[in-house]
Amino acid sequence: MLLLRLIILFYFSSTCFFVVAQKSNLIFTSNQNLEFKVTINNIVQHTEFTQKLFVVNIKGEQNYMLLISFKNDTSIIKQPIYVVDENVTHFYEIEPTKVVLKKMVIGKHSFEKWDKNEIVPFSGVLVLAKDTLKTEKDSLAMDSVVAVPFEDQYKMPDYEGKIGCPWPLKNEKIVELKIQLQKLNLDDRKIETAKNFKENTFDFCITIEQTKDLMTEFLLDETKIELIKFLYPFVYDQDNVLFLKPNFSYENSFDELKLVLGI
Incomplete structure (x- = not known):
C-alpha cells in the first residue's frame, strides 16, 4: 500500500507541475x-x-x-x-x-x-473566441477566430482576405529551407526539419505561394497535410489556401485538409 501511495503521489506531483517545470x-x-x-x-x-x-x-x-x-x-x-x-x-x-x-x-x-x-x-495556434460546431447552420465558424491586431503589415496586391501574420519571409529564406529539405529522403525527416526551421526563424510568416513551393519537396499527401497544418497559423494570405488543391495527388486529400483546418 505504501508503494502504491508513493506512485500515486509521484504521478500527481509530476502532472501538476509538468507544464511549469519543463519549460x-x-x-x-x-x-x-x-x-x-x-x-x-x-x-x-x-x-x-x-x-x-x-x-x-x-x-x-x-x-x-x-x-x-x-x-x-x-x-x-x-x-x-x-x-x-x-x-x-x-x-x-x-x-x-x-x-x-x-x-x-x-x-x-x-x-x-x-x-x-x-x-x-503557450499557444502556437490561433485561439478561438468560442467553441464552434461544424454544422450547415454555422457558416460563420471561421469568423470566430480572434483577429490579430497588427500595427503594420504587408499589402498583398488584390488580396482582401484573412491575414495570419504581418510580414512574409523573403523568398531567399524559403530557398534556404528547400535546400535543407532536398538533402533528405524521408518525408518524416523533412517535416521535422521544416518545424525546426519555423521555430528558429524569428517572426516566421509565409505566403500560400511559398507554401506551394515547399509542398513540392514532399512526396506523400499525408505529409503535405501535416506540413500545412502546422504552417497555417503563420500563413499571411490564409484565404488563398484553396490554391493548394492542385498540389495534392488525390482530390480527397484536399477535402481532408479542409477538415483539419476547419474550413
Missing part, C-alpha cells in the same frame, strides 16, 4: 488596473481581457515578439522579449506605454492561487 513561464500583471490581452509571435494567447495572465510552457533561449492591446483603448504595445532559459519564470509588469521585466525566478512556480481562466499554455 519557462511568463507572468503578466498590471498594478494600474489595466485590462489587457497578450499576443505572442502574432498569436493571441487568450480570448478575454484580464489584469493578470500566467503563460506556461514556453520554450527558453528564444526571442519572441510581444504585443499588448488594451480594453477600451486603441493603443498597442509592440515589444520584443527574450526568454532566457528553460525552467525560469519571468515576471512582467504591464504599463500604459511599455512592458517591464521586474524579475526572473529559477525553478517551478506554483499556480495554485491562480484562477484557471488566468493560466494558459
